[in-house]
Amino acid sequence: MKRRLxxxxxxxxxxxxxxxxxxxxWPSFSSPDLSEYTERxxxxxxxxxxxxxxxxxxxxxxxxxxxxxxxWEPDPLEAARTSHTYFSKEASMPGGSAGGGGCGxx
Amino acid sequence: xxxxxxxxxxxxxxxxxTSALALSGLARVAAADTPIDDIQTSYSYSTYSEDDLPNSxxxxxxxxxxxxxxxxxxxxxxxxxxxxxxxxxxxxxxxxGASPWYNVPDAAGAPIQVMSGPTIEDERNDxxxxxxxxxxxxxxxxxxxxxxxxxYKSMNFGWDGETHFNEKNTTLSxxxxxxxxxxxxxxxDTEPTRPVHETKQTYSLNVGLAQILNRRSLVQSSLSYAxxxxxxxxPYKEVYQKGAIYHPDxxxxxxxxxSWLTRYARHIEEVEATVHLSYQYYWDTWxxxxxxxxAAWYQSFGDSLQITPxxxxxxxxxxxxxxxxLPLSGPTDDHFSSDYRLSTYGALGFGIKAExxxxxxxxxxxxxxxxxxxERYISAGDLAWDSPAVEAxxxxxxxxxxxxxxxxx
Numbered sequence: 001m002k003r004r005l006x007x008x009x010x011x012x013x014x015x016x017x018x019x020x021x022x023x024x025x026w027p028s029f030s031s032p033d034l035s036e037y038t039e040r041x042x043x044x045x046x047x048x049x050x051x052x053x054x055x056x057x058x059x060x061x062x063x064x065x066x067x068x069x070x071x072w073e074p075d076p077l078e079a080a081r082t083s084h085t086y087f088s089k090e091a092s093m094p095g096g097s098a099g100g101g102g103c104g105x106x
Numbered sequence: 107x108x109x110x111x112x113x114x115x116x117x118x119x120x121x122x123x124t125s126a127l128a129l130s131g132l133a134r135v136a137a138a139d140t141p142i143d144d145i146q147t148s149y150s151y152s153t154y155s156e157d158d159l160p161n162s163x164x165x166x167x168x169x170x171x172x173x174x175x176x177x178x179x180x181x182x183x184x185x186x187x188x189x190x191x192x193x194x195x196x197x198x199x200x201x202x203g204a205s206p207w208y209n210v211p212d213a214a215g216a217p218i219q220v221m222s223g224p225t226i227e228d229e230r231n232d233x234x235x236x237x238x239x240x241x242x243x244x245x246x247x248x249x250x251x252x253x254x255x256x257x258y259k260s261m262n263f264g265w266d267g268e269t270h271f272n273e274k275n276t277t278l279s280x281x282x283x284x285x286x287x288x289x290x291x292x293x294x295d296t297e298p299t300r301p302v303h304e305t306k307q308t309y310s311l312n313v314g315l316a317q318i319l320n321r322r323s324l325v326q327s328s329l330s331y332a333x334x335x336x337x338x339x340x341p342y343k344e345v346y347q348k349g350a351i352y353h354p355d356x357x358x359x360x361x362x363x364x365s366w367l368t369r370y371a372r373h374i375e376e377v378e379a380t381v382h383l384s385y386q387y388y389w390d391t392w393x394x395x396x397x398x399x400x401a402a403w404y405q406s407f408g409d410s411l412q413i414t415p416x417x418x419x420x421x422x423x424x425x426x427x428x429x430x431x432l433p434l435s436g437p438t439d440d441h442f443s444s445d446y447r448l449s450t451y452g453a454l455g456f457g458i459k460a461e462x463x464x465x466x467x468x469x470x471x472x473x474x475x476x477x478x479x480x481e482r483y484i485s486a487g488d489l490a491w492d493s494p495a496v497e498a499x500x501x502x503x504x505x506x507x508x509x510x511x512x513x514x515x
Contacts (some may be wrong), residue, residue, distance in 0.1 A: 051278030
């Protein structure tokens with residue numbers, strides 16, 4: 001319990017920039033990245049993410065997660081149409097995706 | 107499965123299992139960072155129709171029937187190389203009917219809706235192209251689109267991307283979008299309140315974090331910011347001032363909007379169903395804030411049939427400059443609008459969708475899906491979290507009926 005609390009504090013510090021995230025790396029353009037398998041200094045963030053309270057789901061345990069109906073938007077056409085309808089009939093501006101433009105409907 | 111402390115042993119194990127998975131082809135299921143495997147095509151036809159304005163809310167001599175939109179959508183998505191795929195979305199819409207114009211007060215001072223004549227006839231064509239590039243542990247996408255109506259043009263661009271960490275249990279995603287729009291209202295020469303030519307730009311930014319909770323559930327939370335700049339008013343709406351004076355719709359030239367969306371998905375193996383829940387809080391500098399709650403239940407019946415009922419609740423409070431109509435003394439502010447969409451109201455939506463999946467292995471192995479869906483939407487002042495003192499008379503109720511077919515090769 002105490003460790004969980006400490007980890008939460010460390011996570012908050014890391015995210016807020018109060019502690020350095022030494023190991024953050026931008027995604028590598030070269031394949032495969034072997035640095036993942038070597039020892040190197042680890043940040044609070046990394047140590048916390050490795051802690052037990054975050055249950056890891058292994059690649060071979062993801063049959064259910066890869067179901068079509070587990071996608072955030074299982075039907076792209078329907079998602080585009082409904083978000084366009086709500087955008088044109090409600091005051092809220094749409095958020096959450098990068099594509100698409102305005103229309104004379106609003 | 108609990109992780110043992112030592113990192114070297116588990117790293118070796120991980121490397122071994124990764125290569126074993128790659129050999130068996132199972133890695134596809136695990137790794138999202140590969141282009142789509144198949145060619146996917148889909149088509150959908152839908153009709154959107156608004157209920158007539160009730161007699162009590164509209165001026166007796168004015169039009170009571172409202173808007174109708176027939177939409178056709180087509181989509182093609184396919185892999186190009188081992189690292190790149192693309193999707194193309196084409197939309198054609200045919201709009202017709204009447205829409206709310208301005209409000210006048212009745213004898214008791216309550217606002218009554220005046221509609222435009224049933225004169226609106228327009229078409230919208232929209233094309234959206236997206237291409238994604240996949241890296242070892244990330245995806246990057248570029249988006250470009252163009253939309254055209256008689257009186258409106260929009261050119262838009264976007265970039266989005268995502269990367270994973272924590273053994274691909276956590277996904278960080280982000281995106282930005284730009285839209286450059288031009289408005290050329292029809293009948294600007296005969297309607298003095300309409301501008302001839304205007305422009306507006308919208309810039310948006312979002313960042314999200316998704317986490318796998320266990321083998322059956324996921325959660326995602328994202329923050330979005332959008333900035334609208336330029337002509338943000340509606341050229342086809344007017345504001346009535348007592349004494350028969352008509353003003354154009356006047357909204358601020360800028361709008362900053364923030365939203366926070368959290369979604370949760372869980373599959374329930376015992377009943378062969380997946381539940382989706384989402385909540386969005388929205389706030390902008392026009393004084394509008396809103397809450398949206400959505401729930402959907404994807405119920406499978408064997409491998410071929412899925413029935414999905416869904417429900418949505420939306421509530422918003424009015425923009426600072428919303429007025430039913432202006433008093434005899436005239437406006438007290440530079441900005442005013444009688445657009446019902448900027449008033450305080452709440453809305454309930456109900457949907458039901460059926461999807462039938464089958465294969466035709468005797469032709470080529472194509473997976474087909476047939477879809478039919480119905481949605482009902484009702485809105486009212488009383489449905490708002492905080493009911494307004496005066497309800498906007500133009501609030502809309504509509505239904506959407508849609509049919510679709512898709513094929514995966």
